[in-house]
Amino acid sequence: MSIDLQVLPSLLAADFSRLGEEIRAVEEAGTRMLHYDVMDGRFVPNISMGVPVLSAIRKVTKCHLDIHLMIVEPERYVEAFRAAGADSISVHQEASPHLHRTLSLIQSTGAMAGVVLNPGTPVHTLDDVLDLADFVLIMSVNPGFGGQKFIHGALQKVRQLDQRRRQLGLKYAIEIDGGVDASNIAEISAAGCDWFVAGSSVFHSESSATAVRDLHARAVTGRQILG
Numbered sequence: 427m428s429i430d431l432q433v434l435p436s437l438l439a440a441d442f443s444r445l446g447e448e449i450r451a452v453e454e455a456g457t458r459m460l461h462y463d464v465m466d467g468r469f470v471p472n473i474s475m476g477v478p479v480l481s482a483i484r485k486v487t488k489c490h491l492d493i494h495l496m497i498v499e500p501e502r503y504v505e506a507f508r509a510a511g512a513d514s515i516s517v518h519q520e521a522s523p524h525l526h527r528t529l530s531l532i533q534s535t536g537a538m539a540g541v542v543l544n545p546g547t548p549v550h551t552l553d554d555v556l557d558l559a560d561f562v563l564i565m566s567v568n569p570g571f572g573g574q575k576f577i578h579g580a581l582q583k584v585r586q587l588d589q590r591r592r593q594l595g596l597k598y599a600i601e602i603d604g605g606v607d608a609s610n611i612a613e614i615s616a617a618g619c620d621w622f623v624a625g626s627s628v629f630h631s632e633s634s635a636t637a638v639r640d641l642h643a644r645a646v647t648g649r650q651i652l653g
């Protein structure tokens with residue numbers, strides 16, 4: 427699997443009663459990064475997993491663990507998730523009024539720091555933190571649930587971020603999350619995306635390993651179009 431284009435299976439869609447096996451299967455298909463959704467029932471309507479489950483996962487995988495915090499006051503939990511094994515942590519622009527401070531806090535723990543935009547939030551709201559962020563995550567569904575339909579407007583945001591990155595000479599990765607599948611991943615890649623979160627299209631398929639390989643191959647093809 428190439429270093430810059432990564433498919434990140436989203437564990438929210440995995441069978442929680444067999445998490446270890448589910449992780450092993452996608453690792454064998456070349457997965458280097460796993461996506462882990464934290465929901466609090468306040469910032470988003472759903473509640474998912476927290477710190478103890480992450481600690482358990484950390485023990486069974488060497489993959490990069492990418493933690494997506496969909497919670498209010500995310501700064502209060504950065505250290506706990508880092509201690510439990512997070513390699514990268516992202517917080518929502520909409521949930522973090524002191525975004526600059528929060529991203530710096532994440533980096534001070536040694537983790538990569540990301541900022542997330544909901545479908546209704548424009549890219550220009552990140553103008554003053556782009557030089558600080560290690561990655562920017564574009565939501566292509568409204569956060570809270572897996573299995574939703576890809577919102578096409580997200581593509582334009584990926585293009586804008588890629589353009590800004592070139593203009594400003596910055597190195598942040600661009601990540602997308604929600605409704606990514608075999609039918610759209612090439613187009614998202616062509617728009618300039620680097621990290622592709624995929625939940626249902628990986629774990630609800632007949633073979634998660636085959637799905638990961640297929641998604642990655644399509645992302646590579648899409649990137650060749652971008653040039």
Ligand code: DX5
Pocket residue numbers: 436437438439461463494567568569570571572573574603604605606623624625626627
């Ligand atoms: C949604 C989560 C996603 C979710 C994606 O709020 O942030 O990571 O697991 O699932 P799919 O790929 O099924 O849309």
Ligand code: ZN
Pocket residue numbers: 436461462463494603623
């Ligand atoms: Zn997510």
